[in-house]
Amino acid sequence: MNKILITGSTGMVGCNIVEYKESRFYEVLAPKRGELDLLDKTQVLAYLKTHKPDVIVHCAGLVGGISANIANPVEFLSQNVAMGLHIIMAALECGVQRFLNIASSCMYPKEGKNPLSEDLILSGELEPTNEGYALAKIVSTKLCEYILDSKKFLYKTIIPCNLYGKYDKFEINKAHMLPAVIAKIHNAKMDGAKEVEIWGSGKARREFMYAEDLADFVYYALKNFERMPKIINVGRGEDFSITEYYEVIAEVIGYTGNFIYNTQKPEGMAQKLVDIDRLKEFGWSSNTNLKEGITKTYQYFLGK
Template sequence: MTSFIPGPLDRSRRFYVAGHRGLVGSAIVRRLEQAGFTDVVGASSSELDLRDRDAVFRYVEANRPTYLALAAAKVGGIMANNTYPVDFLSENLQIQVNVLDAARHYGVERLIFLGSSCIYPKLAPQPIREEALLTGHLEPTNDAYAIAKIAGILQVQAVRRQDGLAWISAMPTNLYGPADNFSPTGSHVLPALIRRYHEAVRDGAGSVTNWGTGTPRREFLHVDDLADAVLFLLENYDGPTQVNVGVGRDESISQIAERVAQVTGFTGETHWDTSKPDGTPQKLLDVSFLESLGWKSRIDLTSGLASTYEWFLEHQSALRR
């Protein structure tokens, strides 16, 4: 059993970031190093397959971290989630159970599990409070991924009840930023829009066609803000309830597309393919609990989009096709 007292974590203790090269994990590593942590470790997917239970146990045994952030996951946009639900359910469950079981076995003192706002019911009252979990049906296009993330939340809660470990969960809203997945088939909406409009400008296209009607509303949080919230929660929060992390404001997908067009310099027309699914009509998180603890997002969408597009331009030759 661990007795947690809110306050700064020991910067000299080992901190394992599972998924340290991904969008979220790399941001957490940057934030930890900025905060003075001197022993941050991680392993790439080629070095450690988190679906391999024995390998995960060997890694955690060898490294014996005091702190752990579980940011590794199989993720994708609406098309990928809808097309490969078995993969999203099975692989995420394997990753979570393996890492959480190994962390429990070797006594990781402080752990944060990261999920997604898709855990909440499709028609949950807006903005969505933490209490909405498990109160209604999920959005069908990503229900498999959502179920896996819900299982992770419940495992963290179970460990707290059974072992008394000071583990917590956080549920970020839609994320964007450097190191995102910009692939045409596997990306989320915002990086997909960035790539689509960029290629339209590059190719001199007069129009861009996006999925759906453009009417669903989405909230976007810069991944560096999330990383800051992760460290804040680890040092200031200890409770069984998952904590929403977001900005508390949303915009329609068509408004987001206009922003991306402006950032990329696209001046043509935008069309909408209404034969494609929209997904959840609105997904805005109630972040009042996190704000009551003393944390609030700082990166506005305008500057965040601009810096993300700059990163995309600098790294596009190495991006997934």
Template sequence: MRILLTGGSGLVGSNILEISGNHSHEILAPRRTDLDLTQYSSVLKYISDCKPDIVVHAAGRVGGIQANIASPVDFLVQNIDIGKNIILASHSLGINRFLNIGSSCMYPKGRQDPLTEDMILAGELEPTNEGYALAKIMCQRLCQYISRDPNYQYKTIIPCNIYGRYDSFLPPKSHLIPAIIYKIHKAVQSGVQNIEIWGDGLAKREFMYATDLANCIFECIDRYDSLPPLMNIGLSEDFTINHYYEVAAEIIGFDGFFVHNTDMPVGMRRKKVSTNKQIAWGWRPMFSLNDGIKLTYEYFLSTING
């Protein structure tokens, strides 16, 4: 099977490519210099030339809370342009299978119960990443509308938060776990005894090691007909931000103190996706939190020492 993968240099795409040797598929993963996803004509020509059997859409402008707050226009407009171009070009050229990778940011804020797939557009979005979330919702709905034609199966998976190898560790682009690894490592190296945590640290988040998501995506491709049109991908458990700091501190060797800054934004108090559909479909992740953070820290060390 020939797969066109967008975002091959990003976190998800890089992990897909890293394990692609375990699978028999041919993967085309053009770099930004080879394919500008913001230009519809370029996207149309590339797909016409390569004729993929399926498109896996993992590209997008991503970043943590700081980046989203600083550039909401870019996060909205660029992700809308990228999403609509790849989806509409694929549809116009008769590509009948399209796997869209969404984000748990698509769900309403303030929900303490696990987020089920039918909650999209059921409430107000978290303001700190609203632009990104709106773009992702647009892509999911566009896939849903196209799939009303039985000749097309445009499906969306919504992973929980992802971290791992090939992550971005430098602020302000980093997400929570790579940011924690960076902060604690720097503190250990410089002998700092106090590390600041935004908020009270009691907000809960669900993070999956990126290799698990990559494995799941290949499973989705191989069992595409049985894949639900919209499905969450998660761990079935979440942890407090304080816990992520504690686990990383133990792995990295930090024995100082954490100081909470309650004046800073923390986003949603809880964001855990329901995995009922995923479990019924028959897939579960393999990596524990401790193993995932340890492997991610080893990768981080290789990037600064290599």
């Protein structure tokens, strides 16, 4: 049985990977920060030498929505760069042959032509609202690519679209868009509010995938790692406007109030939809549609 180390195992992505049904076929290492602090280079190296994983899935990172990224650019850049460098270089030193790096679609240029194909990375200026985080993810992605090309170790990167689902954080001012909107509209319903504010025009388009689907992809990828491209987008291949997301969430929650638009607030890129041609060729697709995923996520929110 292969031993798999999942960094960031207490985050949304990590939790979904750890708990997914396919994990039973692996010996899973899922250390919390007290056991493995990726900001401590010495501790990371010692952990890998002690536990000797066969494969590493790197999910860990400092993450947040637009407001959190704008407020803390130093932390989003420095901490994510450090975590990526420490775990990748320690894995290389310890002879770990397989490394699955989970990156982010924010690495794509803000003016990139949609759908965003993998070869667009570093082809243009990044979206300023999450530039620090994007730069950190680019560093890890390029490092894995260099190792694959020069050392011949299988260090590969997946680029998920935006994710949501179980184990997400629902703080309105810190969370990613969908969990923040779920909390906002739930609170509006509970308070009897007649209006809910949307940042921006509501016309910006985004692609979201249920996080459990990404977990399914991770295990599919591990089974087919040799033939997986060195960089591959993972998404649904469809996007919706911000207003449409609000409408679906309101329908699921049962909120019947109105939406108002605050165009003084940032809304990020006009569109962000990943190209899934490589994904289709690789033989995988996402199974959870938007309304089904929102319903499951809201049920998780209510049960927290």
